[in-house]
Amino acid sequence: MIDNDRLLDYALAARSLAYAPYSKFKVGAAILLKNDKVITGCNVENASYGMSMCAERCALFKMISEGYTKDDVISMVVVGDTEDPISPCGACRQVMDELLNKDTKIILANIKRQTKEFSVKDLLPYSFTSKDL
Ligand code: THU
Numbered sequence: 001m002i003d004n005d006r007l008l009d010y011a012l013a014a015r016s017l018a019y020a021p022y023s024k025f026k027v028g029a030a031i032l033l034k035n036d037k038v039i040t041g042c043n044v045e046n047a048s049y050g051m052s053m054c055a056e057r058c059a060l061f062k063m064i065s066e067g068y069t070k071d072d073v074i075s076m077v078v079v080g081d082t083e084d085p086i087s088p089c090g091a092c093r094q095v096m097d098e099l100l101n102k103d104t105k106i107i108l109a110n111i112k113r114q115t116k117e118f119s120v121k122d123l124l125p126y127s128f129t130s131k132d133l
Pocket of ligand 1: 020023025026027042043044045052053054055056078086087088089092
């Protein structure tokens with residue numbers, strides 16, 4: 001069984017692979033699936049800065065592209081070198097809201113292994129969803 005601590009190890013390993021030559025701010029993410037598989041992601045930047053991708057969305061898009069959906073997910077860890085556990089950007093919160101269940105646990109962490117736990121709905125209250133279309 002992969003616990004939060006172990007999942008954080010995966011996120012830290014993913015973080016070490018980040019391509020962040022511009023910001024130098026490396027982020028890692030790891031999604032734990034019910035079949036015990038872990039999908040990781042890191043931020044990937046570009047000289048055309050706006051083309052950069054965050055670690056969270058990298059992992060979530062990998063999850064979808066590998067054939068998994070929100071009901072396959074147990075939890076997600078995100079880690080960065082922040083004073084307090086990292087705070088995901090608004091774009092990533094919106095994508096989490098779409099691709100994960102509202103009660104899925106999101107564990108935010110820093111490299112000192114301090115953590116804060118939220119649910120998807122905690123991170124984006126009153127979100128815009130497909131129901132609004
Ligand atoms: N970044 C992430 O990957 N996730 C976050 O939660 C915060 C920000 C990335 C985007 C960019 O490559 C770098 O960190 C600095 O913003």
